[in-house]
Amino acid sequence: MHGQTIRANDIVVLRWGAANRDERRFACPDALDLSRSDLREHLAFGHGIHLCPGRELAHAEVKIAFDQLLKRLKFPVSRH
Incomplete structure (x- = not known):
């Protein structure tokens, strides 16, 4: 995964919040931009x-x- 080998019996820790901050996937991941085109592509709700x-x-x-x-x-x- 991203150049790292995950072998049998390796411990893997999933950090969902970190996944939404991947610069390779989201431009300016730390900025609150409600108009971004990929707004619904984060991992919060799957x-x-x-x-x-x-x-x-x-x-x-x-x-x-x-x-x-x-x-x-x-x-x-x-009240929308």
């Missing part, structure tokens, strides 16, 4: 048959949390 079954719940929880935060800070909350 892809295809490996899609996280809790994805929709996580999205709903984040929306509710931000709605409540903005409400408490007295920011108008858009």
Whole structure:
């Protein structure tokens, strides 16, 4: 993998957060750019048959949390 040999019985540690920061895959991986063309290609919720079954719940929880935060800070909350 990327020039490294993984042999039988080697210990491999998966770091999903690090995968989303690979400069070979994502331009400026540390920048928050919500308009980037590959926005939906990160590994946070998987892809295809490996899609996280809790994805929709996580999205709903984040929306509710931000709605409540903005409400408490007295920011108008858009209901799309």
